[in-house]
Amino acid sequence: MQPRNMSMSGVVDLAAVKAAGEAKAKAEQARAEAARNGGAPAAPALVTEVTEATFESDVLQRSTEVPVVVHFWTDRADASVQLQETLERLAATYAGRIVVARIDVYANQLLVQQFGVQGIPAVFAVLAGQAMPLFQGAAPEDQIREVLDQLVAVAEQRFGITGVPAEEGAEVPVAEERPPTAQEIALSAAHDALDQGDLGGAIQAYRNVLSDDPANAEAKLGLAQAELLQRVEGADAQAARKAAADAPADVAAQIAVADLDLVGGHVEDAFGRLVDTVRRTVGEDRDTVRLRLLELFEVIGSDDPRVTAARAALARVLF
Template sequence: MQPRNMSMSGVVDLAAVKAAGEAKQKAEQARAEAARQGGGAPAAGAQRLVFDVDEAGFEAEVLQRSAEVPVVIDFWADWCEPCKQLGPLLERLAAEYAGRFVLAKIDVEANQLLFQQFGVQSIPAVFAVVAGQALPLFQGAAPEAQIRQVLDQLVQVSEERFGIVGAPVEPGAADEAAAAPAAPAGPHDSALGLAHDALDAGDLGGAVRAYKNVLSDDPGNAEAKLGLAQAELLQRVQDMDPQQVRKAAAEGPADVRAQIAAADLDLVGGHVEDAFGRLLGVIKRTAGEDRDAARVRLLELFEVIGADDPRVGAARTALSRALF
């Protein structure tokens, strides 16, 4: 989640930060006014939780609004099947978070300029804009637990760094967003069984293909995501010479590829915290493609261990600090 300033490349937008502080006071006043009105007319500045955005309205709907509330952006297209899984989930979470962030939906087919400006490579892709700064959150249909962790981090950083506490929502907005249908998750027991059998038999290529087949139909299937992450990890290390990999990593601390390969070996060997720490070190020391490669591999290793493991939670917090 490395910030990218939308108006001045690489420079913190101090005006936006100042505006965020002023917006915090206005939001708190609006909340107090809404409480005094006891459910009457909406207070000034009340937010819609979910809305569509195009290029013409981007500055007002996203950039200016981001001084008052974190704006999460969902890049989607009608032909994108994973988008149809992720979109309703994000809408439901927007209702649940009740104004701590709002969700802007951007159809990439109709808004190619925004698609290019954000550097989106594939969809679904989810970004946030906070105080005028764009933050890449995640790409693809991530598990709900992982999305919640990312949103929690976003809200926390928005409050602590920029003083943004969100704003009141329009009456009925939360109910409307909550009514979005949950992402369907049909049974795939047979296909998952074949994938597990292939993994147990050491047919890593077959296991990878089988898990991907499940995920193509059910992108949110947590069991398939875990199996795929495990199979891909084993596939990466099966032809490695551990001695050579560790030697290259020891001799080349700046060699990002060597460090990533060593992290894979660390994890396979049961040294989970060493693997996470190695990649976090790379992320702190690098930028650009090198940093992104280490970040992506770290997220893949999180999938292998599972979101419920406390070591993953600690590493996610460290990752957030390193990127912000």
């Protein structure tokens, strides 16, 4: 999966004059206090394991002195582990100009909800107590470094935040091994079933997870993907497209082609077809199409710009 939102486009909102002034004042105050005490500010830990209880001190307060890169992760997902290793390696090369705060998504659901995490791994930045998304999903190290370079530049230019030099040879803490929870085991079983093509088993497994944790974003995404793949399994694409072309008012035919388009990577075509079908229908038919469109949004991810555009188009049709 390609990383989404890998940009600093949201940083304009963080550059409000008041926020920048407060951040600079706090940074200058910390440096002045350290100077009065006869030394430099204490070197930060490059990587910190953050919980809901320590978030204020380890992320919000620290973000007035150094950009904090927040990684929502789990040590039960290979993509999360690999990204964490990359972030830790990069944290060492930035030598105190950034720090990494890793947050276990299963143990800190309140933070997951507050940040609006849609899937893992997900990476945010916090500057002067304000958060912005950086990217979601796996990414090459050079692309991550480019984003971090922009983050460091914005922190210094707009907030006067330059970080604190790390001590020579500062060590990065290693995550403690812990046994998987029952929910993690169930989610892993669902992923395995999906990878092995057991779509029925995957669907049931994801539903089991959601029955205990209805807000689990990873299970929602997995379920939406498995159900989509099951719907198109064995479908005759040519026959489906002909049926849809011959009967534009046939809701089932239009939905079937939208599913095929999405699986084939034609996301805008799938969304556009269903929005047009909503426009042409009423009553139960309209609601059926609308609900399928919302399901397809789940597959792509709510932060994808194509979903944002389609949501706006749907709203215009409905209201």
